[in-house]
Every structure is written in structure tokens, then in C-alpha cells.
Amino acid sequence: MTSPDLRHHGDVDAAPGLADFAVNVRVPHPPDWLRARLAAALDGLGRYPSKQAEERAREAVARRHGRSPDEVLLLNGAAEGFALLPKLSPRRAAIVHPGFTEPEVAFRDAGIPVEHVLLDGDFQLRDVRTDADLTVIGNPTNPTSVLHAAARIKQLPGRLVVDEAFMDAVPGEPESLARDPEVLVLRSLTKTWGLAGLRAGYFLGDPGTLERLAHGRPHWPVGSLTLEAITACCEPEALEASAQFAAEAEAHAAYALEQLQGLVVVPPKAPFLLIRAPKGAREALRDKGIAVRRCDTFPGLDDTYLRVAIRPPKEFAVFVDALRVVMEELA
Template sequence: MTSPDLRHHGDVDAAPGLADFAVNVRVPHPPDWLRARLAAALDDLGRYPSRHAEERAREAVARRHGREPDEVLLLNGAAEGFALLPKLRPRRVAIVHPGFTEPEVAFRDAGIPVEHVLLDGDFRLRTVEADVDLTVIGNPTNPTSVLHARNDLKKLPGRLVVDEAFMDAVPGEPESLAHDEDVLVLRSLTKTWGLAGLRAGYFLGDPDTLQRLAHGRPHWPVGSLTLEAITACCEPAALEASHRFAQEAEEHAAYATQQLGDLVVVPPKAPFLLVRAPKGAREALRDKGIAVRRCDTFPGLDDTYLRVAIRPPEEFAVFVDALRVVMEEAQ
């Protein structure tokens, strides 16, 4: 039986009525041009998702990453990708923690042994020795916001699965392995484009592996609106906008780091940061109307850590002011 704490995510912390610094979605809703694309696709909901729409979406993803269409597996959200991984039937899996917990849930529920590779200090990769045939890691890693170097990732033992759900928030994506044929890369489109409620993601990998992952999925696994969203978000205009968003996010991260100072554990490379605060700070912030992500559900962290979504300076100032009051009260 999987520990229920591993299924805890930021949306649970972000209760209605609270200022949301718990969920990592960049915007509360899709931009107008994307909403228009999705609205125009509503008239097709009376028909089943078409092969043409699926091929169009796969081709858009392939062009975006310089891959072939048969190296793309479209997903009903990146979380579905984690649920498919046990189909690879690894003997034993290493999961780098602190990190997103859904991969561990999937493997443990499938009865596949999991070994933790726990990082500490600055949460950067060091030499990893593990008797495994598959390793899973996030890059940038959730919740530490660390961006690992490509070369360090390639040294991990066994087959490598990299969760790049937040890579499009890094200007230029310098450490991405999306072009590497030997790596299985998972991508999400929901964070940057405000699509968490729609579910849209994809795998990049070799065709044989993707066929194994796809085997046994239900017919029409990805809906028409998701196919349209994937196509739209991989087109040149969207990629240009995504790059601008990443540069803007980098500026917002610099502001957040400057405001919080020594409370920030490592300089953030994703649209969230890991903060060290006194015990009880999360509950105290909640009492003041602020929601942040608890971190004691991540292996390797305890309740003195908080994950905080980075927002524009005028919004982030609300969190900073509330945290200062909580820190003063704690003293």
C-alpha cells in the first residue's frame, strides 16, 4: 500500500479563499489566444478524437524538439506518463529525492522495488552508485528548484527517465535532454500555459520504448481539446512567447531571492523556490490567508521546508510581508 503522503500535492494546500503560492502553474488561466483555439475546437467534441488530430499534435511536438513523430507519445497530462512507467518492467528503480513523488507511487503500486537516492545540502547531484536498471529524476527538480547539468544526469545508473515538466521555464533550456535518443524525457504543457485542468503532456523517447508504454492504453487516450492544446503550444509563436515567459520568470526569481535572502535554500531555476522557515510557519501563513506547499511529504525533507511558487513582484510582496510577520511572531 502506498503511503498517502506521497499523493499529497500543492492543489490540496491551495484551498479556496487563500492567496495561492502552493501551486506551480504560472498563470491562473490560458492566454486569450489559446483560449480562442480551444473554444474553436469545442464544435468538434461531438466526434471522437481523430487520427489526423493526433498525428498533427505529434508532428508539432516532434518539430519543436527536432525529433521524429514516432519518438513522441502524447499523454493525458504528465502524471499519466509516470503511471505508464511500470510497463517497462524494471527489476529495481532509483528515484532521486527530494523530488516529485508520483513516479514512486506508480512503481510501488506495481510492486517494483524502489531505492531512494537522497540529496542534501545544495541538493545537487554527486556520484550515485545503485544496483538499479532505471533511474528517475526531475530537472529542474520539484521542490528544490535545482537545475542539474546534462553531463551529471548522464552518469546516473541504469536507463534514465528525466521529468522536464518545468524545463520550459528555464531560458534556452540549456540542460535539457529532450534531443537525446537514449533518454526517456517527460514534458508537461500545463505549467506555463495555465492548463492544469485540461491535462496535456508527452514523452520523448525511442519508438520501441514508447510502443511498450502505449501498449494497453484505452482507445482515444487523449481528448480532442488536449490534442489541440498540444499542437497550439508547440507552434513557433507559442515557443517565442514561452521564451519570453522564461526570461520574465528568471527576473521574478531574482526578485524573490533578494527579498527572502538566507531563507532561500538554493537559487531557484524553476518558477518556485525552496524556503527554510521555523516549524509551524506553514500553518501560521495559512492563518494569514497564504497557501504554500508543505514539504514534509517529500522524502529527505521535513516540516521546516516550504515550497513557494514565484509570482510577479507585486503579488510576491504579499507573501514576503506575511512571512516576515510569521518570523517575528516565531521569535
Template sequence: MTSSDLRHHGDVDAAPGLADFAVNVRVPHPPDWLRERLAAALDGLGRYPSKPAEERAREAVARRHGRSPDEVLLLNGAAEGFALLPKLAPRRAAIVHPGFTEPEVAFRDAGIPVEHVLLDGDFQLRDVRSDADLTVIGNPTNPTSVLHEAARLKALPGRLVVDEAFMDAVPGEPESLAHDPDVLVLRSLTKTWGLAGLRAGYFLGDPETLARLAHGRPHWPVGSLTLEAITACCEPEALEQSSGFAKEAERHAAYALEQLQDLVVVAPKGPFLLIRAPRGTRQALRDKGIAVRRCDTFPGLDDTYLRVAIRPPEEFAVFVDALRVVMEEQA
């Protein structure tokens, strides 16, 4: 699989004019209170991002996860975090697949050997054998929507990097390792808060590892609006709202599973689900104005798999109706 294939993401599938079930962003724009916070910060764009603003953001993240500020590295979205991983210079990196492909691209581009740990069937972790000295896995995993047990993650070989970009969509975050000082955890704020265009995320890890990752970044690596967004989204009121969103997402996932039970590969734990349908289904849905994420760009999957973003029932019904028509036409 080429780097071009691995760099295919849902935003490419979600062309203008299509009903978007391809991109895993909860809402099309930030909530009003967050938009107001960002708008208020616009007057400061004539100044460079300040050290106090960066410290406030790091402190907010640290409080949110029970860590110290020196265990937080602020990022321009989780994608930047993946791009920094080669600085850890592993001898060999293992990527658990099917999974998000950006870390593999980053290691390949840096000339670091990459090993696929391919999960099949129900995509659960069992006896993973590898001689890699660094392992990357998503939890919940994109695109399978599997939530792995923290104890099984800790048994993976080498230094562990866990992509928890969708963990805040899981009520109570039961399998999160964000509190664990021995694990490098990557978080994103863009999915829950409708900030995909702004880019906002962070690493949690030990200070020495974070210093290695940060070495060589340009001055002012994170912009003022991103600092404001990180601070705002980690405050108690935002966390309470996020918790409500997660419970709502769980109800929506149950509805989606009920509607598509025969096609769903694994019961979803994230805000998206993996289905299996006849070849040609994605294009047939597209012809009817529906965008879903192709999955043959994920190692271990082929073009019979599709990832579908879970939406509120009234929106998801549009997808279900279109899929039923397509399936009838293909029968």
C-alpha cells in the same frame, strides 16, 4: 512514508480563499489566444478524437524538439506518463529525492522495488551509486528548484527517465535532454500555459520504448481539446511567447531570492523556490490567508521546508510581507 503522503500535491494546500503560492502553475488560466483555439475546437466534441488531429499534435511536438513523430507519445498530462512507467518492468527503480513523488507511487503500486537516492545539502548530483536498472529524476527538480547538468544526469545508473515538466521555464533550456535518443523525457504543458485542469503532456523517447508504454492504453487515449492544446503550444508563435515567459520568470526568481535570501536553501532555477523556516510557519501563513506547499511529504525533507511558487514582484510581495510578520511573531 505512505502512498497517501506521497500523493499529496500543492493543489491540496491551495484552498479556496487563500493567496496561492502552493501550486506551480504560471497563470490562473490560458492566454487569450489559446483560449480562442480551445473554444474553436469545442464544436468538434461531438466527434471522437481523430487520427489526423493526433498526427498534427505529434508532428508539432517533434518539430519543437527536433525529433521524429514516432519518438513522441502524447499524454493526458505528465502524471499519466508516470503511471505508465511500470510497463518498462525494471528490476529495481531508483528515484532521486527530494523529488516529485508520483513515479514512486506508480512503481510501488506495481510491486516494483524502489530505491531512494537521497541528495542533501545543496541537493546537487555528485557520486551516485545504485544497482537500479532505471532512474527517475526531475530537471529542474521539484521542490528544490535545482537544475542539474545534463552530463551528470547521463551518468546516473540504468535507463534514465527525466521529468522536464518545468524545463520550459528555464531560459534556453540549457540542460535539457529532450533531444537525446537514449533518454526517456517527460514534458508538461500545463504549468506554463495555465492548463492544469485540461491535462496535456508528452513523452520523448525511442519508438520501441514508447510502444511498450502505449501498449494497453484505451482507444482515443487523448481527448480532442488536449490534442489542440498540444498542437497550439508547440507552434513557433507559442514557443516565442514561452521563451519570453522564461526570461520573465528568471527575473522574478532573482527578485524572490533577493527578498528571502536568508531562508532560501538553493538559488532557484525553476519557477518555485525551497525555503527553510521554523516549524509552524506554514500554518501561521495559512492563518493569514497564504497557501504554500508543505514539503514533509517529499523524502529527505521535513516540516521545516516549504516550497513557494514564484510570482510577479507585486504578487510575491504579499507573501514576503506575511512571512515577515509570521517570523516576527515566532521570534
């Protein structure tokens, strides 16, 4: 039976009334240009999602990644992609941890044995030994914010599934495997563009694998607004501006936290960072009105680790000031 902790997500930590540094969605709502695109699509909600709109979205994704449209499977959020993975029927699945727990939940619910590949220390990917015939890894990894080398990922055993939900926050996406036809890559658009309530994502892979994953899905699995969002967010000018902003915010956040004594900060490559603070820091921050993501629900981490969403500098300073006081109180 799957541990209930594996289903824990940051939205549970971000209770009403708390300053939210637990949810790793980068912006609180879609930017104005995207809101306008979605608003213009509202009048079409009286009709079923059209084949033409689906084709436009797939073509937009394909252009973005240098693939063909038949190598794109549109999803009702990346979470749906994880739920589809058991259709690949692996004999044994390996999950690189600490990492996002949804794929493990999906495999265990389907009765597929799961093996943990635990990374320690700096959470870098080194020699991995497993007899699994399918391996799942995040890149950049949630919650560690570590960006792994694509060449190192390619050395992992079995069929490779790479969760690149946060790769569009990395300028130039240097370690992405989105163009590799031998790898099944999962992408999300909800984190970058404030669309967590809409759900938007896609798989990139060979047509045969995508057909297998899509088998049995209901009619119109992706709604009209999601199709419009995918099309809009895959335009080159939108992606370039977003990645640069993310990199600047990450550098500022890491520097601000590194000034605090007694804190271990994992250098971030995604719009969140992993820190190790004195025991009790999460509860003390909560008492001061600050929500951060607990990390003892991730295999390989304990309750001294916290995941912190990166916000614009002025907003992030509120968290740093609160954490400074907490560190002094717990010292």
C-alpha cells in the same frame, strides 16, 4: 504499501479563500490566444478525436524537439506518463529525491522495489551509487527548483527517465535531454499554459520503448482539446516569450526573499522556489490567508521546508510581506 503522503499535491494546500502560492501552475488560466484556439475546437467535440489531429500534435512536438513523430507519445497529462512507467518492468527503480513522488507511487503500486537516492545540502547531483536498472530524476527538480547538468544526469545508472515538466521555463533549455535518443523524457504543458484542468503532456523516446508504454491504453486516450492544446503550445513563438517571462519573475522572487533574515532560499530555475523557514511558518502563513506547499511529504525534506509558487512581482510581494511578518513573529 505506499505512504499516503506520497500522494499529497499542492492543490490540497491551496484551500478556497487562501492566496495560492502552493500550486506551481504559472498562470491562473490559458492566455487569450490559447483560449481562442481551444474555443474554436469546441464544435468538434461531437466527434471522436481524429487520427489527423493526433498526427498534427505529434508532428508539432517532433518539430519542437528535433525528433521524428514516431519518437513522440502523447499523454493525458504527465501524470499518465508516470502511471505507464511500470510497463518497463525494471528489476529495481531508483528515484532521485527530493523529487516528484508520482513515479515512486506508480512503481510501488506495481510491486516494483524502489530505492531513494537522496541529495542533500544544495541538492546538486554528484556521485550516485545504486544497482537499480532504472533511474528517475526531475530536471528542473520539483520541489527544489534545481537545474542539473545534462552530462551529470547521463552518468546515472540504468535506463534514464527524466521528468522535464518545467524545462520550458528555462530560456534556451540548455540542460534538456529531449533530443537524446537514449533517454526517456517526460514533458508537461499544463504548468506553463494554465491547463492543469485539461491535462496535456508527452513522452519523448525511442519508438520501441514508446510502443511498450502505449500497449494496452484505451482507444482515444487523448481528447480533442488536449490535441489542439499540444499543437498550439509547441509553436516556437509561444515558447520563447514564455521562457523569458519565467526567468525574469524567478530572478525577482529570489531577490525579494533573500532580503529576509533567517531564511534559506534555493536559487530557482523553475516557476517555484524552495525555502527553509522557521518551524511553524507554513501554519502561520495559512493563518494570514497564504497557502504554500508543505514539503515534509517529499523524501529528504522536513516541515521547515516550503515550496512557493512564483507569481508576477506585484502579486508575489503579498507573499513576501506576509512572510516578513511571520518571520518576526516566530523569531
